[in-house]
Amino acid sequence: MTEKVAVLGAGSWGSILANLLAENGHDVMLWSHKEEQVRQLNEEHVNPRYIKDFTYSTALKATSDMKSAVAGADVVLVVVPTKAIREVGGRLGQLLNELGQKSLIVHATKGLEQQTYKRPSEMLAEEIQAENRSGIVVLSGPSHAEDVARRDLTSVTAACNDVAGAEKVQQLFSNDYFRVYTNDDVIGAEFGAALKNIIAIGAGIINGLGYHDNAKAALITRGLTEIRRLGVAFGANPFTFIGLSGVGDLIVTATSVNSRNWRAGNQLGQGKSLKEVMDDMGMVIEGVYTTKAAYELSRQRNVSMPITEAIYQVLYEGADVKTAINGLMQREVTSEVE
Numbered sequence: 525m526t527e528k529v530a531v532l533g534a535g536s537w538g539s540i541l542a543n544l545l546a547e548n549g550h551d552v553m554l555w556s557h558k559e560e561q562v563r564q565l566n567e568e569h570v571n572p573r574y575i576k577d578f579t580y581s582t583a584l585k586a587t588s589d590m591k592s593a594v595a596g597a598d599v600v601l602v603v604v605p606t607k608a609i610r611e612v613g614g615r616l617g618q619l620l621n622e623l624g625q626k627s628l629i630v631h632a633t634k635g636l637e638q639q640t641y642k643r644p645s646e647m648l649a650e651e652i653q654a655e656n657r658s659g660i661v662v663l664s665g666p667s668h669a670e671d672v673a674r675r676d677l678t679s680v681t682a683a684c685n686d687v688a689g690a691e692k693v694q695q696l697f698s699n700d701y702f703r704v705y706t707n708d709d710v711i712g713a714e715f716g717a718a719l720k721n722i723i724a725i726g727a728g729i730i731n732g733l734g735y736h737d738n739a740k741a742a743l744i745t746r747g748l749t750e751i752r753r754l755g756v757a758f759g760a761n762p763f764t765f766i767g768l769s770g771v772g773d774l775i776v777t778a779t780s781v782n783s784r785n786w787r788a789g790n791q792l793g794q795g796k797s798l799k800e801v802m803d804d805m806g807m808v809i810e811g812v813y814t815t816k817a818a819y820e821l822s823r824q825r826n827v828s829m830p831i832t833e834a835i836y837q838v839l840y841e842g843a844d845v846k847t848a849i850n851g852l853m854q855r856e857v858t859s860e861v862e
């Protein structure tokens with residue numbers, strides 16, 4: 525069945541998900557706050573700042589008018605960086621209210637809000653009144669936009685408290701190269717998504733310093749332990765962390781040159797400053813912000829996250845990366861299972 529879908533956010537991921545939905549036969553309107561990007565998408569079917577050498581479907585339409593994108597949409601997919609969720613979600617909430625409309629809200633954002641430590645679905649629930657949303661679904665998993673653009677085989681999770689919402693998203697997105705599973709653990713899906721970016725920065729650092737496979741495997745495995753600990757402290761199902769939105773996303777992000785978080789870490793490991801790395805990337809590096817939120821949260825909740833703490837010290841306290849790694853390796857030895 526053809527659905528009317530609004531996609532808010534036209535960066536790497538929003539534009540490629542919008543393209544996938546258009547190719548799946550849905551009536552898709554992609555909203556961007558940048559006029560030039562809208563022009564390029566509508567007239568030349570390109571989005572060169574984000575996904576190079578890719579031609580978007582001619583069925584995909586873009587607009588800079590959020591109201592016209594959202595009006596009549598059965599589904600609204602929000603794909604902006606975490607720091608823009610309040611602003612975009614707030615405008616969306618107002619518009620849905622003005623339009624007297626109820627839509628299924630989906631988001632694909634991976635992070636935690638600074639200071640409040642809220643997950644994206646919590647922010648959206650606060651910004652959009654209950655009568656204007658039929659559910660909030662998290663779309664997450666190992667899915668670099670670059671791979672989806674070239675139709676590489678991809679599997680992700682649609683997580684929603686209400687299985688009907690997750691199943692609707694499963695139907696909407698699934699095709700022969702993009703397979704969606706459902707899950708009812710929204711907390712686990714969002715913690716997995718946000719926290720893997722911290723470990724991906726760590727994996728990049730290790731690569732940049734010249735360490736090899738053993739070091740990467742150790743970091744990923746012990747990183748997953750930290751992710752699970754914090755998620756479970758907030759009520760997540762521990763099994764979610766061995767699924768696509770947990771270890772799946774951790775593997776892809778912590779091992780791929782497509783990952784902005786991994787690339788940022790790699791450049792830090794090679795000796796660049798955080799400022800240089802962030803200025804050069806031109807796209808969001810969510811893990812930089814999530815490291816701060818997760819570090820503060822782990823202290824507040826008394827959850828042991830030594831890798832996150834070491835990365836926090838490197839990013840925010842100017843610690844030397846090699847000293848931070850030595851500190852991690854020389855901590856008092858402990859049991860693996862706790």
Ligand SMILES: NC(=O)C1=CN([C@@H]2O[C@H](COP(=O)(O)OP(=O)(O)OC[C@H]3O[C@@H](n4cnc5c(N)ncnc54)[C@H](O)[C@@H]3O)[C@@H](O)[C@H]2O)C=CC1
Pocket residue numbers: 533534535536537538539556557558574603604605606608611612632633634635667668669670806807808810
């Ligand atoms: N790129 C990828 O492969 C994937 C990204 N994600 C997640 O999706 C989210 C978005 O990431 P990307 O698309 O990669 O980021 P990006 O940096 O490529 O693009 C972000 C987009 O959001 C727009 N934006 C920023 N602030 C805005 C605001 N206040 N109002 C309106 N638009 C605003 C930017 O103009 C840009 O178009 C992140 O949380 C990321 O972790 C999730 C899965 C895959």
Ligand SMILES: O=C(CO)COP(=O)(O)O
Pocket residue numbers: 634665666667668669721724773776777782783784785786808809810
């Ligand atoms: O979440 C992602 C892939 O699943 C994208 O990761 P990066 O933001 O590090 O590119």
